Amino acid sequence: MRRALSLALLAVALALPGAGGAQAGELTIAAAADLKFAMDRIVRDFRARHAGDTVQVVYGSSGNLHAQLRAGAPYDLFFSADINYPRELAQAGLAAGEVTPYATGRIVLWSARRDAGRLSLAALADPTLGRIAIANPKHAPYGKRAEEALRASGLWQAIEPRLVYGENIAQTAQFVETGNAEVGIIALSLAVSPPLAARGGYFLIPDTLHAPLEQGFIITRRAAANPLARQFAAYVQEAPARAVLRRYGFVLPGDPAAALNRARSINCGPC
The missing domain is CATH 3.40.190.10 (Periplasmic binding protein-like II)
Structure with a gap:
């Protein structure tokens, strides 16, 4: 009877949460x-x-x-x-x-409709290029660096009216991917990802233009x-x-x- 009672207690103990091994x-x-x-x-x-x-x-x-x-x-x-x-x-x-x-990280120009590898920042000044997407510089580091690069290039004032802002860098890439912007300044890590890399090349923005x-x-x-x-x-x-x-x-x-x-x-x- 003692042996049966011990086995029963052991069964109850093993059934308790976390018993018999480490908790997940x-x-x-x-x-x-x-x-x-x-x-x-x-x-x-x-x-x-x-x-x-x-x-x-x-x-x-x-x-x-x-x-x-x-x-x-x-x-x-x-x-x-x-x-x-x-x-x-x-x-x-x-x-x-x-x-x-x-x-x-690094920032790049990327487009779903154009070969961005043939573009440069200077190309953004062309008004026929349409809307340009960047992440919101107020809270997105990639947006801050995009603004810094555009200001260092002397382009900010010319293109600011055509900018659209993503809540984060992934949404910024989505704006370009879906055609809500013709081109965007996005993270290199997104531009080389399989979904975006299949849509075209990118232009690597010189890191001397931003922090x-x-x-x-x-x-x-x-x-x-x-x-x-x-x-x-x-x-x-x-x-x-x-x-x-x-x-x-x-x-x-x-x-x-x-x-x-x-x-x-x-x-x-x-x-």
Whole structure:
């Protein structure tokens, strides 16, 4: 009877939540929209190592995600297209550690109707080109860099009336893809993604015309005791994840500085 009672108690114990093994982890990541294709692949590969764990990604403009985090949004990691946003969160005590740089991005001209590889920034001054899409400079780092490049090129005043603004860089690319704008200034990481690369080439805007798109991430204070968050943060810095980021045009910490110019257009023209 004692043996039967012991077996019954063991069965009840194994039926309790978390008994007989580690509980499944949960992770919610806030990521800049320029990471859409790269991050989707990285998360898929990470999940293959962590069967049973739940990993979700919310994409948006870095500025909006930053504001949501300050308001208490339940994100465990924040990958920003502008490293200054996670730095501000860390200074405000909303991070569980140091800010980690993960990539440098680039901006390009892209069009679904024209061969953007034959364009330059100077071509945007032609009014027959129609509407031009950029991300909203108020909260989207890629939009800020687009404005900087246009001002440095002396084009801002001429083309500002024809600008349409995306809420983030992914929506900006969508405006161009759907014909709501003839051409756009978007992230290289989106221009080389399979859906957009199949629609035509791009013109790489010289990075001398704008401040660097240095990107960084943090583990948030909410995730300080979440081991899955630290495992994902470590995985992003491993060779397989770094290879994915490079595939989408990002230059990574530790890469040769010359790599920043590996895709530079041969002839910028009167940029």
